[in-house]
Amino acid sequence: xxxxxxxxxxxxxxxxxxxxxxxxxxxxxxxxxxxxxxxxxxxxxxxxxxxxxxxxxxxxxxxxxxxxxxxxxxxxxxxxxxxxxxxxxxxxxxxxxxxxxxxxxxxxxxxxxxxxxxxxxxxxxxxxxxxxxxxxxxxxxxxxxxxxxxxxxxxxxxxxxxxxxxxxxxx
Amino acid sequence: xxxxxxxxxxxxxxxxxxxxxxxxxxxxxxxxxxxxxxxxxxxxxxxxxxxxxxxxxxxxxxxxxxxxxxxxxxxxxxxxxxxxxxxxxxxxxxxxxxxxxxxxxxxxxxxxxxxxxxxxxxxxxxxxxxxxxxxxxxxxxxxxxxxxxxxxxxxxxxxxxxxxxxxxxxxxxxxxxxxxxxxxxxxxxxxxxxxxxxxxxxxxxxxxxxxxxxxxxxxxxxxxxxxxxxxxxxxxxxxxxxxxxxxxxxxxxxxxxxxxxxxxxxxxxxxxxxxxxxxxxxxxxxxxxxxxxxxxxxxxxxxxxxxxxxxxxxxxxxxxxxxxxxxxxxxxxxxxxxxxxxxxxxxxxxxxxxxxxxxxxxxxx
Numbered sequence: 001x002x003x004x005x006x007x008x009x010x011x012x013x014x015x016x017x018x019x020x021x022x023x024x025x026x027x028x029x030x031x032x033x034x035x036x037x038x039x040x041x042x043x044x045x046x047x048x049x050x051x052x053x054x055x056x057x058x059x060x061x062x063x064x065x066x067x068x069x070x071x072x073x074x075x076x077x078x079x080x081x082x083x084x085x086x087x088x089x090x091x092x093x094x095x096x097x098x099x100x101x102x103x104x105x106x107x108x109x110x111x112x113x114x115x116x117x118x119x120x121x122x123x124x125x126x127x128x129x130x131x132x133x134x135x136x137x138x139x140x141x142x143x144x145x146x147x148x149x150x151x152x153x154x155x156x157x158x159x160x161x162x163x164x165x166x167x168x169x170x171x
Numbered sequence: 172x173x174x175x176x177x178x179x180x181x182x183x184x185x186x187x188x189x190x191x192x193x194x195x196x197x198x199x200x201x202x203x204x205x206x207x208x209x210x211x212x213x214x215x216x217x218x219x220x221x222x223x224x225x226x227x228x229x230x231x232x233x234x235x236x237x238x239x240x241x242x243x244x245x246x247x248x249x250x251x252x253x254x255x256x257x258x259x260x261x262x263x264x265x266x267x268x269x270x271x272x273x274x275x276x277x278x279x280x281x282x283x284x285x286x287x288x289x290x291x292x293x294x295x296x297x298x299x300x301x302x303x304x305x306x307x308x309x310x311x312x313x314x315x316x317x318x319x320x321x322x323x324x325x326x327x328x329x330x331x332x333x334x335x336x337x338x339x340x341x342x343x344x345x346x347x348x349x350x351x352x353x354x355x356x357x358x359x360x361x362x363x364x365x366x367x368x369x370x371x372x373x374x375x376x377x378x379x380x381x382x383x384x385x386x387x388x389x390x391x392x393x394x395x396x397x398x399x400x401x402x403x404x405x406x407x408x409x410x411x412x413x414x415x416x417x418x419x420x421x422x423x424x425x426x427x428x429x430x431x432x433x434x435x436x437x438x439x440x441x442x443x444x445x446x447x448x449x450x451x452x453x454x455x456x457x458x459x460x461x462x463x464x465x466x467x468x469x470x471x472x473x474x475x476x477x478x479x480x481x482x483x484x485x486x487x488x489x490x491x492x493x494x495x496x497x498x499x500x501x502x503x504x505x506x507x508x509x510x511x512x513x514x515x516x517x518x519x520x521x522x523x524x525x526x527x528x529x530x531x532x533x534x535x536x
Contacts, residue, residue, distance in 0.1 A: 023252065024401070025469055048379060051471070052497040054482050067482070069469060069497070073379050077415070078394045085401045087469060110382030113505040136209040136535055146217055 005045065005086070013038060024085040032101065035092045039068065039107055046072045047088055050104075053114035055122050057096075059148040064094040064122065066101060100125040121146035172198045179520055181210050186521065187284045190504065190531040196517060204512035204520075206505050212535040219494045224250055224324075225458035227491070232318045234496060235533045237280050240273035241474035242496070243322040248403065249483040250324040252468040261449040262326035263405040268442050269312070269321060270404065271435045272339070275346070276305035277475040278432045281528055285425060286357060288521045289366055294357040301346045308342055311335065326452030336443055343436050350433065358429055367422035371511045371523035374419060381510060382502035385477025386431070387527055389415045390423035397473035409441040421526035428528075431475075462489050476500055476528045496536055504529040 006018045009028060016038070017029045030038055047070040056065045068090040072083060094101060103126040104111045115126045116135045123144035126132065143150045177194040180186035189210040195203040215234055219227045231246045232239035244266065251258060279302035287295040306316045311332065313319040321328050357363055373383075375391040388395050394413040398406040414430030416423035455461070465487035471480040477499030484493040504527070511523050 023468075050382060051478060051480055052482065052495065054493075054495040056484055056493045069480070069482070073388075074393050074395050074400075077392050078413075080399055087471075089467075089469060108382070109380055110502050110506050113501065134209075136212040138209065145214070152217070152221070 005088075008045070009038070009041070012041060024087060026086060026088045028088060028090045030090065030092055032092050032094070035066075035068075035090065036102060036104065036107070038090060039070075039104060042070055042088060042090070043107060046075070046083070049073045050108040050110060051087075053104075053111060053118065055118050055124065055146075057122065057146070057148045059096070062096050064096060064099055064124065065091050066094055066118075066124070067091050068104070094124065099123070100127060102127050103129040105129065120144070123147070174202065177517070179517075187288070187525060188529075188531040190524075190529065190534070192508070192512070192520065192524075194512070194517070194520070199516045199518070201512050201515050201517065201520070204509050206509055208504065208531060208534045210535065211532045215536050216494045216496065219491055221490065223458065223489050224461055224463055224491065227494075228320050228323070229318070232320055233532070234498070234536055235474070235530060236317070237530055238273055238277035238475050239318050240270055240322070241472055241479050243320065244270060244404075245470050245472050245479055245481040245496075246483075247322045247324050248470040248472070249468045249481050250463065252470060253466050253483065253485050254324065254463045256325045256453055256455075258326055259450045259453065260447050261330075262451045264408070264442055264446040265327050265331065265451055266322060267405040268339070268439050268446075269327070271439045271442070272305055272308060274435050274475045275343075275432055275439075276302050276309075278428050278435075279305065279346075281428060281475075281525070282425075285525045288525055289363065291357055291360075291363070294353065297349065297353070301349065304342045304346065308335075308339060311338070323452060323455075325455050326450070328452070330451045339439065339443065343439060347433070347436055353429070358426065363425075364422065367425060367522065367526070368420060369418075370421040370519050371424075371515070371526055372418065372420040373507070373511060377510070378419065378507075381506045383477070383507055385473070385475075385499050385503075385528070386424045386427045387477065387503060387507060389413065390427050391419035392417045397471050397478055401471065403470075403472055405442060405445075409438060409445055411438045411441070421522055424526045424528070460489070462487060463491075471497070474499060476530065476533070477503070498533040498536070500529045500531075500533040503527045504531075504534050 006020060009016055009018050013034050015031045019027045049071050051071055052069040054067045058065060070088045103115055115129055118124050119132045120135050120137055121144055175196050177196050179194050180191035181189050191207040193205045193207050194201050215230055219230055231242045234242045279298045283295045283298040309319055310316050313321040375393060378388045378391050392415055394415055396413045399413060411434055414427055414434055416427055463485045465485055467484045469482050471478055479499055480497030482495040483491060486492040508524055508527055
């Protein structure tokens with residue numbers, strides 16, 4: 001099953017690298033332009049559950065790796081197959097300075113909060129996203145806080161030192 | 172009628188947990204709802220990048236306050252996968268029993284929240300009492316009532332103490348003996364039916380589109396359960412059923428939760444019978460010098476709320492390089508809830524939210 005998906009991906013798209021691992025995980029690396037077509041292709045092939053969108057900050061290579069995690073829901077209500085064990089991780093590199101990408105909300109409506117969170121934590125812009133407003137954080141950060149070059153010690157020192165000390169009233 | 176903006180939570184009688192929803196209402200009808208999380212954001216995923224592999228265990232269990240055990244499980248599973256650690260056979264059974272106990276405890280807590288919200292105070296108190304009995308078991312086994320830190324890479328921290336199996340059976344019998352009382356007071360009650368039937372209804376197609384898993388999906392008829400789809404621990408060693416309903420409303424979701432609790436209790440009895448003898452952990456290297464080989468792992472398990480996943484990346488160091496949790500409440504609370512609240516009435520906000528089983532700490536992390 002996984003082999004046929006691998007062959008279909010390799011024959012349909014150029015510049016894709018597909019590697020299959022023992023534990024039913026398939027890693028697909030693709031260029032930015034082919035991510036949306038591949039996602040559409042995989043959705044049509046039955047991988048209709050986008051379980052997660054994640055980013056890894058590879059600061060030494062100066063790039064972000066955007067990862068889409070896809071797995072199939074059940075076709076029937078009560079039939080378990082080997083195909084459901086397969087989990088595809090679709091990766092694409094993005095430059096670390098001014099990273100931007102297209103939103104996939106049109107294909108998978110549940111991508112909305114994931115993209116919002118990535119925008120907030122890593123500063124990646126998603127074109128076409130209806131609300132890239134802050135989701136979890138309340139302050140503004142110079143460097144988005146989940147990037148590797150975010151200086152946690154400096155941040156804590158600045159934040160805590162700026163808190164005014166509690167003054168005791170003089171009697 | 173005039174449009175109003177209403178802040179529902181975090182300080183609101185109808186709200187359970189540190190979560191807030193901004194509602195745009197016209198009279199009693201909700202025009203638009205915007206989930207507003209972040210009150211419990213602790214940045215665990217970033218913190219974990221600064222702690223060693225073992226030091227992270229006290230952190231991961233705090234991702235979901237109500238049910239920390241499955242989070243421990245996926246973190247241990249991911250580390251085992253990266254470091255290629257074998258888990259002894261008995262440990263798989265111990266883990267499964269422990270996780271099912273956690274599921275029963277978590278569902279009882281969920282039942283407390285739901286019954287309390289509907290005004291069934293008696294049922295809520297019963298559920299809380301029964302959850303406490305489960306917590307007593309955890310206290311004896313692990314030393315902690317809420318946070319257990321029991322599952323470890325390579326197995327579990329220690330074996331069941333002498334006589335513990337009997338106490339599990341005793342506790343589960345005393346909980347199971349009250350199921351008829353629960354049924355007559357709550358589940359078969361006309362008031363519960365009237366209040367929950369048809370509320371927050373979604374079709375299977377919508378559930379799939381919005382990324383729903385767990386009870387929200389199973390209440391629409393699909394038997395999607397990671398314990399069956401991709402079995403881990405000892406779930407493929409015993410026979411058990413995945414309870415489902417067809418209608419996809421709050422009523423179905425709560426009944427799925429009840430059936431699941433009963434199924435879990437049966438499963439624990441079967442697991443106890445089938446449990447082999449042997450060691451429960453593999454010897455681990457010195458945790459201070461332990462380096463996990465370079466690589467990435469995505470693992471998933473079925474928590475009491477749905478599909479729980481973890482993406483763990485190692486660059487060959489003594490700390491994780493990137494950690495990302497896929498928590499079931501994330502799509503439920505931020506997508507499904509917003510969509511289902513549209514056109515609902517204000518009185519049903521808590522009803523829909525608790526029936527979706529949304530926990531705020533899981534969303535914020």
